[in-house]
Amino acid sequence: MHPARIGNALKVISSYYLSKITKKTIHWGNPISFSIEPTTSCNLRCPQCPSGLRSFSRPTGMLGMSVFEKAINDLHKSSAYVTFYFQGEPYLNTQFLDMVSLASKHKLYSATSTNAHYLDKSNAEKTVKSGLDRLIISIDGTTQDTYGKYRIGGKLEKVLEGTKELMDAKKRLKSKTPHVIWQFIVFSHNEHQLEDVKALAKIYKIDELAIKSAQIYDYETGNEMMPINEEFSRYKIDGNEFKIKNKLLNHCWRLWNSCVITWDGKIVPCCFDKDGTYRLGDLNNMSFEQIWKGPAYHQFRKQIIKGRQYIDICKNCSEGTSVWKN
Numbered sequence: 001m002h003p004a005r006i007g008n009a010l011k012v013i014s015s016y017y018l019s020k021i022t023k024k025t026i027h028w029g030n031p032i033s034f035s036i037e038p039t040t041s042c043n044l045r046c047p048q049c050p051s052g053l054r055s056f057s058r059p060t061g062m063l064g065m066s067v068f069e070k071a072i073n074d075l076h077k078s079s080a081y082v083t084f085y086f087q088g089e090p091y092l093n094t095q096f097l098d099m100v101s102l103a104s105k106h107k108l109y110s111a112t113s114t115n116a117h118y119l120d121k122s123n124a125e126k127t128v129k130s131g132l133d134r135l136i137i138s139i140d141g142t143t144q145d146t147y148g149k150y151r152i153g154g155k156l157e158k159v160l161e162g163t164k165e166l167m168d169a170k171k172r173l174k175s176k177t178p179h180v181i182w183q184f185i186v187f188s189h190n191e192h193q194l195e196d197v198k199a200l201a202k203i204y205k206i207d208e209l210a211i212k213s214a215q216i217y218d219y220e221t222g223n224e225m226m227p228i229n230e231e232f233s234r235y236k237i238d239g240n241e242f243k244i245k246n247k248l249l250n251h252c253w254r255l256w257n258s259c260v261i262t263w264d265g266k267i268v269p270c271c272f273d274k275d276g277t278y279r280l281g282d283l284n285n286m287s288f289e290q291i292w293k294g295p296a297y298h299q300f301r302k303q304i305i306k307g308r309q310y311i312d313i314c315k316n317c318s319e320g321t322s323v324w325k326n
Helices: 003-023 063-075 096-105 123-130 146-150 156-172 191-201 288-292 295-306
Strands: 033-036 081-084 109-114 134-138 179-186 210-211 235-238 241-244 267-270 324-325
Touching: 063 288, 081 096, 081 134, 096 123, 123 146, 123 156, 134 295, 146 156, 156 179, 179 191, 191 210, 267 288, 288 295, 288 324
Parallel strands: 033 081, 081 109, 109 134, 134 179, 179 210
Antiparallel strands: 210 324, 235 241
């Protein structure tokens, strides 16, 4: 890793732990990683996703190259990792893989998440050639009936075809990247297929299978989508209502080491601010450093230390909950 990135990481880590100890808002350095949103658009209608529900109050659209280049120019010297995902389906943005290639030229580790419906032979080959390091493919069922209950409008056949095209492209181009992960989000309707998806993953020779708990918006009074097996749930029953399992401790690593950039250049604190409620700055009229070290960010970090329970996007945060990998 470049010495400047190592130095930046040490600044971020030390200031984070110093803030935890002193209960004061101390922050040095720039983000170690950042996420940027290729688009808010999606071809599916998943019922727990604002893209799927078409329920955003913020503007929708496609990330342009000018905003992306501004982000890269401001952050590539200090950051080591970029995630091309927030909301939406990245492959709907026709410039997405060009952006990945630019990130690769700056030696940034890159990752994204997709529903794999656009991974035809051409896109699979372009993906490998772009230098993308990590690709998460959502597969939440091993039969069309089960898969389609959450991935509404999607076809399991397309996911499997896209996976095969990608794995074939890696082999054809003799590339170890991207590292391909199947992500299986556990709901009540698919938890019986956990062993099936493990077997299917072996057939398709993917690199990794991640079993993930589901984020449910209206979880307090229970939701029919919650898995019966509590091992795979983010929530637990507490009296007459459900509560998130992990404790809302008054610190947050994400606020020190990373940020999210929306398609139109707005900076929001993390991936749980899906509707961009807490807009901390705008890359269209400010440098990233002005935003990162500005009063809005300082005040938000201060509020985190004071009490995360008072910030609505923190109440359903999964930081500290488990993800199972096989």
